[in-house]
Amino acid sequence: xxxxxxxxxxxxxxxxxxxxxxxxxxxxxxxxxxxxxxxxxxxxxxxxxxxxxxxxxxxxxxxxxxxxxxxxxxxxxxxxxxxxxxxxxxxxxxxxxxxxxxxxxxxxxxxxxxxxxxxxx
Amino acid sequence: xxxxxxxxxxxxxxxxxxxxxxxxxxxxxxxxxxxxxxxxxxxxxxxxxxxxxxxxxxxxxxxxxxxxxxxxxxxxxxxxxxxxxxxxxxxxxxxxxxxxxxxxxxxxxxxxxxxxxxxxx
Numbered sequence: 001x002x003x004x005x006x007x008x009x010x011x012x013x014x015x016x017x018x019x020x021x022x023x024x025x026x027x028x029x030x031x032x033x034x035x036x037x038x039x040x041x042x043x044x045x046x047x048x049x050x051x052x053x054x055x056x057x058x059x060x061x062x063x064x065x066x067x068x069x070x071x072x073x074x075x076x077x078x079x080x081x082x083x084x085x086x087x088x089x090x091x092x093x094x095x096x097x098x099x100x101x102x103x104x105x106x107x108x109x110x111x112x113x114x115x116x117x118x119x120x121x
Numbered sequence: 122x123x124x125x126x127x128x129x130x131x132x133x134x135x136x137x138x139x140x141x142x143x144x145x146x147x148x149x150x151x152x153x154x155x156x157x158x159x160x161x162x163x164x165x166x167x168x169x170x171x172x173x174x175x176x177x178x179x180x181x182x183x184x185x186x187x188x189x190x191x192x193x194x195x196x197x198x199x200x201x202x203x204x205x206x207x208x209x210x211x212x213x214x215x216x217x218x219x220x221x222x223x224x225x226x227x228x229x230x231x232x233x234x235x236x237x238x239x240x241x242x
Binding site: 001002005008009032049050064067068069075098100 | 122123124125126127128129130145146147148149151153170171172173175183185187188189190191192195196197198199200201202204217219220221
């Protein structure tokens with residue numbers, strides 16, 4: 001059979017680190033990544049790509065310089081490329097990210113929250 | 122604010138047709154589509170692209186010529202490009218599809234189940 005089935009809850013149970021996306025599948029040169037958010041991330045920008053956030057469990061917000069997007073379970077938000085943003089979650093939130101292979105979590109910012117890229121779970 | 126928040130359940134409530142994907146968001150040139158499956162689709166192939174299926178509610182299977190992938194809620198399966206497959210669902214199943222803009226639901230097959238492409242909800 002050409003394709004495995006991936007269960008998102010099973011994959012989420014395999015890591016606990018916050019702000020450290022794990023790849024679970026690829027669609028051509030795009031990656032689907034699971035991440036656990038808690039606290040405030042860094043303000044950053046992805047200059048070359050949009051980035052989709054789908055909340056699987058919990059709630060979070062994406063702060064923009066001119067507003068805030070509040071996301072609960074089942075909510076989806078696409079941050080347009082070149083748009084400064086800061087993901088935040090008051091309590092742990094589980095998120096599916098959809099973006100091209102090679103996107104680094106902190107975008108244009110280098111700092112302690114920059115996670116290793118292309119790590120699979 | 123640069124981005125709207127899309128609730129998948131709200132979008133799913135806005136259409137009832139089976140095998141008729143509706144676009145809810147774009148990530149660069151990729152589309153996220155909601156679909157409702159029930160019954161047996163047609164065998165078909167997407168020669169130029171992978172196609173991701175994420176089950177949001179219910180269960181379904183993807184038949185391949187050499188096996189079957191069974192998907193329940195929270196399960197994800199990527200059909201590799203060039204791979205003949207047939208999605209089926211014994212009861213209505215709600216699915217998130219992730220694939221490049223322009224992908225036609227029946228791939229290489231023209232028939233009554235071919236849906237209009239790029240229809241948003």
